[in-house]
Amino acid sequence: MIAAAWLTLFAPAGAVVAIALAGRRITRRQAGLIASASVGVSFVSSAYALVRLLGEGADERVHPSTLWTWLSAGDFRVGMEIVVDPLSVFMMLVVSGVGFLIVSYAVGYMHDDDEERRYHAYKALFVFSMLLLVQAGDLLLLLAGWGMVGLSSYLLINFWHHRATAVAAGKKAFIINAFGDATFALALFLLIQRTGALDFGTVFSRAPEVIDKSSTVAVLIALGLLGGAAAKSAQVPLHTWLPDAMEGPTPVSALIHAATMVTAGVYLIARTHVLFELAPAVLHLAAVLGGITILAAGLIALVQTDIKRVIAYSTMSQIGYMFVGAGLGAYGVGMFHLMTQAFFKALLFMAAGLVIHALAGEQDIRKMGGLGRELPRTTQAFLAGTLALAGVPPLAGFFSKDAILAHALDAGALGVALFVLAVAGAFLTALYSFRLLFVVFRGKKSAYVQEHLHRERFEGPLAMVWPVAALVVLTIVGGWIQVPGGWTAVDTFLEPVAASLQEPAAWMEVLSPLLSVAVAVAGIALAWKLWGLRSDVPATLRGRFPRAAQALERKLYFDEAYDLAFSRPSSRLALALGRLVEAPLVLGSAGGIARSVRALAGRVAATQTGLLRFYALALAAGLAVLILVFIAVQ
């Protein structure tokens, strides 16, 4: 089982190395096949690890394994250590499973791109980094995986590096994530100082003993971790990079910015929940941030016109749900929603990719319309994903979102407030997701579609179609492994590692599904009225509330605020420093040093008069001094 875990981790790494070294000697398609095969191997070995793990008793399911010790200073030891326990195996399966489907899909999506080999190498690198992150047995290795995931994201966002927008988006993502990395690292420093270790076993057992609950240190550590999580998971206020990250190819958006990387924040909170429970205020802050994100993202998604951006905002919103779950202590259901969201969000992105592929790269939904008749199967896939997103039973999204809502009701006053927010969010989710569905797929074919649609036999190359089909199946059945009030497989499985803080009562588990289904249906109905029937109510509303509409279109002015607060002052500071410090001090000093050395040398050279008498005088004077010294010493 341990060997299987290591194989899971290193198979994609091997693919990266192989593709990089092979260079042009393999065809583009072969590079893609290597990448997908490696992720497939990862999935199989993760499944194997799961089976073996299930064969053990619930209390014995923690297996750390160290390959080598990298740093050893006194008692502090950190190394290449992975852990095989329920939480990590859960994430391994999600990452490698969904990853396998998406990487295979990408083989078809990117088949006409010249730099396809680089793409597949980066994809494999990403899967490796993400697996490193979830399998890490100590916080330092987790941070290493964390950083590498950010790197892969950057590399893949500006994959089309000749596009200035893509390059800017990559930089933005990287910088915001770097901020999160920094706070994460600071938290680690505090942890090392207090507990003297970073491996999970030691830290989580020692931390409650040496750190007082709600002390400043605990709050700082938790805040640092939360900063990293919020940046990586694109929660308010560190969310501005995610919509821009849609500049990358669609499979990238599917894998990184929907299913896996952005969920790393939730994983972190679940994994280090011991540390978060030492600072409950921060945990609640996480939940509140999640709630705010649900609402903000939902509102902004209502007015977006790029098909991928709408889905991106829905990702943000759904991760908000996960943060609410994790922030209230319902780690198990938060992870469950992570899994189902991975399914239907990847499905949505991939279906959108089919649409974009059919329209030769067009992403503006105002130009689309009537694709339902032309791409029937794509429409069905998209419908499945949208229904799951809106939380309609019996698809996956319903069960997981619902479980979060039920747990929220059990979590005190804050929980109830967040429950209300979440329900409102569910209404918005249904609204904007069905808006997207209706605008793109219903009605008559738009002029653009009539001109540009090009359809292959299966509405896309086979490589793109079968992963979508697989995900449709998963979306439909994936939620059935945890049914509230009956089967709680996920919760039970994860309990030894991340025990939930709530136990929702029966009435909560009845109320929340009823409410959420009700608002979902209401949302769908409203969307039908506004966009399905092609009314002009949206336009009228926009006319009545122009400023609100504009605020939403400008993404609530976050980008402008950050620009004013951070990027303009820092560029001005950099320029000023360049002018005032660098030019005179650094550049000037080089010339200045040369000048002063030359001047000094000139003065010394004046002693070389060339006159014999002068030299002889110097000799005599020196002799006089020497004799004096000699006598004095005697």
Added chain:
Amino acid sequence: MTGAVLASTAGDVFTWIVWVVAALALLTSGLAVVLFTNPFYSALALVLNLGSLAVLYLLLSAEFVAAAQVLVYAGAVMVMFLFVIAYLGGRADAPWAGGPSVTKLAAIVAGGAILVEVVVAIGLAAGGPLSTAAQIGNAFGSPKEIGRLFLSDHLLAFEVTSIILLVAAVGGVILGAAARRDEKSAADQPKAVEG
């Protein structure tokens, strides 16, 4: 015994008188070399200097060195000096022209400093290490002794000095020949132009 003492005291007195005379001659001729304007007079003063040195060497039981001094130094080297001075025409130097400059003052100060320091050093040592002179035999400083030392203990010095002399001789010839060659070519120049 009294006679021996008287004889020794008389010898002492004689030695002292000779020493004083020689010392005075030494110092005055030294000053003269440095201060005279006319190089010819300076050279002659140097000859006197060397002579008084020879007397002092005799007092120090260095007979061979004294003889060599007179024969070689005063006799040969100084003659060579005089030849050159005569050839050059003994141009006047006027060392004191232009008033005392900083360099000259500094030179005198440095010289004075060295003098004072060494005298002090000698004075400090006079009581101890310099108080007694070794007992020497008659052969000390004789040609026989010098020759023996040159050919046994200090053979290397002997050989090296002979090489130095060779080099000097060769150098002198070259310098003289080069000078004559330049003169000849300078003399030939006008004829070539005319012809």
Added chain:
Amino acid sequence: MSGPGISAYLILSVILFVTGAVGVLIRRSPLIVLLALEIMLNAGNLALIAFARQHGDGAGQIFALAVMVVAAAEAVVGLGLIVAMSRKKIELDVDTLANLRG
């Protein structure tokens, strides 16, 4: 030893040496400088002979003879240079010979 002690000879030697040194530093004609140089060398010789007498070691006298040889060789070369200089009509003034200025 009859007569004055070694210290007297040494003091004589120092005075002579300083005289010669000052002469080297003050005079402008290279010829006179050479003569003053000879005085310095002889002063050194006097010190050597005096110490040879004091220690009863003939090596001092050997050394003095070697110094004499060197002085003679140096005089030959120096005078040769002076003669060559005068033939090339170079002014015989130490203060103007500054080709080594750097």
